[in-house]
Amino acid sequence: MSGGELWPAYSVKCGFTNWHMEKFLRALHTIFHSVPSRREDFCNLTKSKIFALPFCGHRWVENLPVAERALVICPDMMKYVEAVSTKKLPNPGTSSYDTIAAATKDPLILAKLHFFRAVCRIVTPFLNKYQTNEPVLPFIGNDLAELLKSLLRRFIKRELLNDATPQHLVRLDVSDMQSRVHRAVDIGIGAKAAIKEHQRQSRSTEELSVLQFRKEYIEGLSKIVKKIQEKSPLKFPTVRQITCLNPAVMYSDPELCQGQMKCLVKRFLQDKQLDGVATGDLIIQQFSQLLSLEVRKEKFLSFKPLEKRLDVFLHPYISQYTHCIPTALTFIRNLLLQAGYGGEGLL
Incomplete structure (x- = not known):
């Protein structure tokens, strides 16, 4: 399946529109790109020479390393924003900085990044495997069904997925509230750890915001799955x-x-x-x-x-x-x- 990006990539993109994740990841790279003085300020402040990788909106096979790098540098970016806000460093005065500053005010930004990375890890192997000219169609049915199950297991009741056929998976109504788990939703180890760590360090992370995160998490997964179902060749x-x-x-x-x-x-x-x-x-x-x-x-x-x-x-x-x-x-x-x-x- 060669040429261009596969439909699961666009489906992933649709799941993160409310969090503006693409905009944030682009900003992390843009703010220091080709600006030596700003890079020097960042290095002197954080004692780190690690910078964000460029986000690619049309080739999502490239974006798992982008998400992983973002998780590495996010704490340093928070230091940078703090230094700018206290006027220890000059304000870049760019839209990229404004995007980053707004994101760092979100107490759950690390949890959201972990979720983004987790979904990328599920989808990327499929994208890599099927970007080829070789005859792989006989394998796509099972692999796509497994990809769907990997996403569905996070927020859909297990009994609905046991022994589910590929045809059943593409017809499953993920918007049905009766099909979803709520308290037992699997947000992933990384996101759980990020939430617990922030709650330990600060009491400002209210339970309401965590519940809102879980709700948005489920809705994001639901959008991703719906788009995959809509475009899926398993319908044929x-x-x-x-x-x-x-x-x-x-x-x-x-x-x-x-x-x-x-x-x-x-x-x-x-x-x-x-x-x-x-x-x-x-x-x-x-x-x-x-x-x-x-x-x-x-x-x-x-x-x-x-x-x-x-x-x-x-x-x-x-x-x-x-x-x-x-x-x-x-x-x-x-x-x-x-x-x-x-x-x-x-x-």
């Missing part, structure tokens, strides 16, 4: 069914794969993309032979899509049963090619 049966070409699933549940392949063939017949029912039957027969005789090999269970191309891996196994009439081979190749995820290795 073909994406869920092409999981039958995932070697690990072929190994662990060949009956499921057989049923999914039948559904794919039926869909292609309905769309007149196959040359009749006889061709469809032959594809199912050849795929069934593959499932019966080959997929119990350990290589299928241990297959890693980032280490070897799927089409290259499957070719020698499928070609054993299609050397005379390469129907299944051609069909699987077309599945991968039409989805735009490669398939050259099956040629």
Whole structure:
């Protein structure tokens, strides 16, 4: 899935609009960027030479390090703002400084940064894996379902997620108050620690503000999940069914794969993309032979899509049963090619 950013990245962005997190992270970098005198003031004050990293609004795979660096320098930025407010250092007089000054007045800014980092940690591996030209579509269903579950477990009742299918996950109404946990919401270890530390140091962090943080936390997660659900390819049966070409699933549940392949063939017949029912039957027969005789090999269970191309891996196994009439081979190749995820290795 190459070219541009994937939809979960935009979904994450939507979850933090109320906290102006993007604006704050940009300001942390901008305030010292290309201003040597200001950087010198900061270094002399804090005895640190660590500065913020640039935030990238259109490539979110870059922003996990940005969030981690922001957590490191945030205490020093508070010192810097304090020095400016007491006129020990000159006021930069920029919008970046105003943004930072406003953020440092928020007693829960560190908790919010921890939440931002936690969500980035969930989404970033998915973004990295699927920014590729290789044939990875058969894996996206399971991986996206797991990504959704990782987010949902933080604020949705566990019993609603147990044994939930990918189709159920994209249809789950996260705005339903009856589906949510409230007191038991998982805000993460980092955010909890930040809140406790501030409460220990200052009595100004009222319980009401913590409750408001939890409410905004849930609403932010809800927005993220809704946007992923809205844009998710899991809504399409073909994406869920092409999981039958995932070697690990072929190994662990060949009956499921057989049923999914039948559904794919039926869909292609309905769309007149196959040359009749006889061709469809032959594809199912050849795929069934593959499932019966080959997929119990350990290589299928241990297959890693980032280490070897799927089409290259499957070719020698499928070609054993299609050397005379390469129907299944051609069909699987077309599945991968039409989805735009490669398939050259099956040629």
